[in-house]
Amino acid sequence: MRLISKHWHGNLALWVSFWLIGVMPLVLIRVAEPHWFKVLPLDKGWAVPAVLAYAAVVLFVLFPWQAVGVLRSAYKHFEQFGKSHILYSVQAAVIAAGIAAASHGLYTVQRLTGLVDQYRLDSQIDENRPVIQVSDSDKSLLLITGELKFGVTKEVRKALGYALDVKTVVLESGGGQIYEGRGLALLFRENGLNTHVNAECSSSCTTAFIGGVKRSLSTNAKLGFHQYGLDANRPRQASKIYDTESEQVRDAELFLEQGVDASFTDEMFNVESNDMWYPSSERLLGAGVVHVVVSHPRVGGDP
DSSP states (O other): OHHHHHHHTTOSOHHIIIIIIIIHHHHHHHHHHHHHHHHOOTTSTTHHHHHHHHHHHIIIIIHHHHHHHHHHHHHHHHHHHOOHHHHHHHHHHHHHHHHHHHHHHHHHHHHHHHHHHHHHHHHHSOTTOOEEEEOSSOTTEEEEESOBOTTHHHHHHHHHHHOTTOOEEEEEEOOBOHHHHHHHHHHHHHTTOEEEEEEEEETHHHHHHHTOSSEEEETTOEEEBOOOOOOTTSOGGGGGTOOHHHHHHHHHHHHHHTTOOHHHHTTTTOSOTTSOBOOOHHHHHHHTSOSEEESSOOOSSOO
16 A cells, blocks of 8 residues: 555656556556456456456556656656656657557457457357367368358358368258348358258358359259248247348349349248248259259369
């Protein structure tokens, strides 16, 4: 407590106030913060308030105490030794540190918000999230198996970031989130990837499939189409937010952009959401949904 009081009143040597009390704690905080965020238990209710409290203490308690003490010490140093350039330098340093502290505080809050959002997103992706992996036997092949849940597009984008040899994505899914199917389609198109189905790809999975530059099926594989419907677990009010008909129009336009005949897009949402339409391979080929049917499972490369 005595040290706190002496610094506040400017009774410490300038070098002690400036370097040991002003600079050193801020450096230690900047070095330690990244490690704190890595181990922050976002699943605990106290985590977010604790970080906000920490940021408030640093910005509105610690830094003002440091700044006032350093400035008072610098002024007393000037009165004793008459070196105005040191006083002005310290004043400029404190102003710069104040701007940096405010900027860092804003960054800390933004980073916390990003971490919380990511945690919530990850929490929505349960243990049954799709399997995303590069084929052990062929590094040009990326396998996506399972329901297309929230966050799968981001996970696939991340996988493609290090799996640079991938040329073909093999889909095996009964569907999932509308937005994720569309997100995957745009991601595949953006990266010039081919798509293939060995067994079944239905509902929103077909939207992901249509993003392929070259699209293929194995013999007996099937694509399933139906109207979009709301998850039974969503509240009834969700029907006012999620316009499934508008989403169907958007995805139909995506199919058209990928070279699919309008006669097919006019038909692909005719079946009710609790049923499924599996067009024949001939129909899919004729409409431009599929470019080729192969007699063996895909192992990557061009169709």
